[in-house]
Amino acid sequence: MPFxxxxxxxxxxxxxxxxxxxxxxxxxxxxxxRCEASNQQKQVVLQADEAVE
Ligand SMILES: [Zn+2]
Structure with a gap:
């Protein structure tokens, strides 16, 4: 029986x-x-947008 x-x-x-x-x-x-990284990038973008306004 193979291991x-x-x-x-x-x-x-x-x-x-x-x-x-x-x-x-x-x-x-x-x-x-992968999803975690893309979500974090979205959050960074959202935060950047909020910071502009
Ligand atoms: Zn995923």
Whole structure:
């Protein structure tokens, strides 16, 4: 019987719906790092917009 490593844990991203390895998620975050990064960029843009007005 060949040795099989356990399947890597994965989590479904709540934002893009992709099933990603847990490595793609920050601890206790159900958004993958890709969505997290894009959301942070949006927030930075929003904050920049607010700062202008
Ligand atoms: Zn995602």
């Amino acid at each position: 099989e490593s356990p399947p890597p844990e994965a989590r479904l991203c709540s934002s893009c719906g992709d099933l990603q390895s847990l490595n793609f998620f920050a601890l206790d975050n159900d958004e993958c790092r």
